[in-house]
Amino acid sequence: xxxRLSVYEAESTDPYxxxxxxxxxxxxxxxxxxxxxxWQNQRTVVIGKNQNAWKECNIExxxxxxxxLARRTxxxxxxxxxxxxxxxxFCVREEDYSVxxxxxxxxxxxxxxxxPAQRTGRNDIVADGRKFSGNAFLKSKGCCCHHGxxxxxxxxxxxxxxxxxxxxxxxxxxxxxxxxxTVNLRELLPGLGVAQMKEALLRSFSEVxxxxxxxxxxxxxxxxxxxxxxxxxEEIAQYERRLSSWEWKYGRKLPxxxxxxxxxxxxxxxxxxxxxGGVIQEIKVYSDAMQEQLARRLEECxxxxxxxxxxxxxxxxxxxxDRENEEADRQIRSDIGxxxxxxxxx
Amino acid sequence: MKHPENLxxxxxxxxxxxxxxxxxxxxxxxxxxxxxxxxVFVNLPEVGDEVTSGEPFGDVESVKAVSDxxxxxxxxxxxxxxxxxxxxxxxxxDPYGAWMIRVEHITDxxxxxxxxxxIAFYESEEE
Numbered sequence: 001x002x003x004r005l006s007v008y009e010a011e012s013t014d015p016y017x018x019x020x021x022x023x024x025x026x027x028x029x030x031x032x033x034x035x036x037x038x039w040q041n042q043r044t045v046v047i048g049k050n051q052n053a054w055k056e057c058n059i060e061x062x063x064x065x066x067x068x069l070a071r072r073t074x075x076x077x078x079x080x081x082x083x084x085x086x087x088x089x090f091c092v093r094e095e096d097y098s099v100x101x102x103x104x105x106x107x108x109x110x111x112x113x114x115x116p117a118q119r120t121g122r123n124d125i126v127a128d129g130r131k132f133s134g135n136a137f138l139k140s141k142g143c144c145c146h147h148g149x150x151x152x153x154x155x156x157x158x159x160x161x162x163x164x165x166x167x168x169x170x171x172x173x174x175x176x177x178x179x180x181x182t183v184n185l186r187e188l189l190p191g192l193g194v195a196q197m198k199e200a201l202l203r204s205f206s207e208v209x210x211x212x213x214x215x216x217x218x219x220x221x222x223x224x225x226x227x228x229x230x231x232x233x234e235e236i237a238q239y240e241r242r243l244s245s246w247e248w249k250y251g252r253k254l255p256x257x258x259x260x261x262x263x264x265x266x267x268x269x270x271x272x273x274x275x276x277g278g279v280i281q282e283i284k285v286y287s288d289a290m291q292e293q294l295a296r297r298l299e300e301c302x303x304x305x306x307x308x309x310x311x312x313x314x315x316x317x318x319x320x321x322d323r324e325n326e327e328a329d330r331q332i333r334s335d336i337g338x339x340x341x342x343x344x345x346x
Numbered sequence: 347m348k349h350p351e352n353l354x355x356x357x358x359x360x361x362x363x364x365x366x367x368x369x370x371x372x373x374x375x376x377x378x379x380x381x382x383x384x385x386v387f388v389n390l391p392e393v394g395d396e397v398t399s400g401e402p403f404g405d406v407e408s409v410k411a412v413s414d415x416x417x418x419x420x421x422x423x424x425x426x427x428x429x430x431x432x433x434x435x436x437x438x439x440d441p442y443g444a445w446m447i448r449v450e451h452i453t454d455x456x457x458x459x460x461x462x463x464x465i466a467f468y469e470s471e472e473e
Contacts, residue, residue, distance in 0.1 A: 050412075138412050139413040255431075
C-alpha cells in the first residue's frame with residue numbers, strides 16, 4: 001500500500017541526465033513509496049527500448065538543429081519532446097504498481113483544468129479523440145516505472161519533421177511506432193502553461209492517493225522529502241554515461257538492413273548493409289561498373305566495419321577499387337564516399 | 347490455463363524442462379504470457395553467456411511493459427531460440443513450445459515447483 005508520496009522536479013533539460021535521474025528513482029524507490037518525477041527535455045526524440053533509431057527519426061536533421069536522440073528503457077514508440085512538453089514518471093515497487101491509479105492522477109489533473117480526457121486501449125490519453133499523452137512502462141527487479149508525455153504547447157511542425165522518415169530503404173526488426181493524431185492541451189485551454197499543469201498534477205497526485213501520504217513524519221505537508229540523503233549523483237552519472245553512449249542509442253542488437261544506391265558516370269551501384277550491434281555484419285554490393293572486381297573489393301573493405309560514417313570513410317580511403325587506373329580508382333572512391341556521407345550517420 | 351506435468355516452475359513464472367541433470371530448456375509459463383499481454387519483442391542473451399539463478403537473463407516487451415525474465419538456474423547459455431526474434435508472438439501462442447534458452451553446465455537452481463504446487467502458488471499470490 002502506498003503510504004508515502006514523494007515529488008521530484010528535474011533541474012536539467014538534458015534528456016540523458018533526466019532519463020538517468022528517472023532510472024535512479026526507479027531503482028531507489030522505497031517500499032510503500034510512490035515517486036512522481038516531473039521533467040522536461042530540450043528538443044529531443046525519444047525512442048522505445050526496442051526500436052530502430054534510423055527508422056523512427058530523422059537523426060541528421062534533428063542533430064543539425066541542435067536536438068538529441070535518446071533511447072529509453074521502457075517499450076513503445078517514438079515521441080518528440082521540447083519545452084512545450086511535460087513528462088511525468090511514477091516510480092513505485094511492483095506490489096504497489098497500478099496503471100489505473102497512476103493514470104487516474106493524470107486524468108484527474110487534466111479534468112480539473114476543464115479538459116475532458118480519457119484513456120485509450122493503446123496506452124494513450126486523449127481529449128476530443130486526439131492524443132496528448134503517450135505512456136510507456138518498465139518492470140525491472142521488482143521496481144516499476146510508468147511514464148508519459150503531456151503535450152501542452154509542443155512545436156508540432158518540428159515533431160512532424162523529425163519523426164517523419166523514409167523507411168522504404170530500411171528493413172528492421174524491432175518495434176514500430178503507431179501514428180496518432182495529436183493535440184496540444186493549450187489548444188483546448190488557451191493560455192495553459194507548464195507551471196499550471198504541474199500544480200494540477202501535484203494536487204491530483206495527493207488527492208488520488210488520499211490520506212495515505214499523511215503519515216506521522218509528514219503530517220503537515222503533502223509530500224515526503226524525497227531523499228533521506230542526497231541523491232547519489234555518481235550513480236546517476238553512471239546511468240547517464242550509458243544512456244548517452246553510441247552503443248545504447250545505435251549499437252543495440254536490433255538487426256536491420258539498409259540499402260542505398262546511386263548511378264554515377266562510371267556505373268550504378270547498390271550497397272545493402274546488414275547491421276547488428278552497430279557493426280556491418282554483411283554487405284552485398286551490386287554494380288554494373290566496368291571494374292568487375294569492384295563489388296567484391298567493396299564488400300571486403302566494408303564488412304566488419306562499425307556502421308558509422310567516419311569508420312566507413314576511413315576503410316574506403318585504404319581500399320583499391322580499380323587497380324589498373326589510379327584516376328578511375330580515385331573517382332570511384334570519391335563518389336562512393338559522398339554517397340556514404342549522405343546516407344550513413346556520423 | 348495449461349501447466350504440463352513434465353515441467354517444473356519458478357515463482358517468477360518461468361518453466362524449466364530438464365533434459366539431463368545439468369541441461370535444461372527455459373521459457374515462460376502460460377500464466378506469465380497471459381499476464382504480460384501480447385508480446386512484440388524479445389531480448390535474449392548470447393550463446394556462451396552465464397546466467398544466474400534469480401537474476402534476469404533477458405526481457406520481453408509487450409503492449410503493457412518491458413519486463414525482466416529471470417533465470418531459475420545457474421549455468422551457461424548453450425543455445426537461444428532465434429525464431430523468437432522474428433516471432434515473439436510464439437510466446438503467447440505456444441508458451442511451452444517456444445522455449446527461450448537452453449542452459450548447460452547447470453551448477454545451481456532455485457527451489458522449483460511441480461505443476462500442482464505452481465498453480466497453488468499463483469492462485470495464492472492473486473488473492
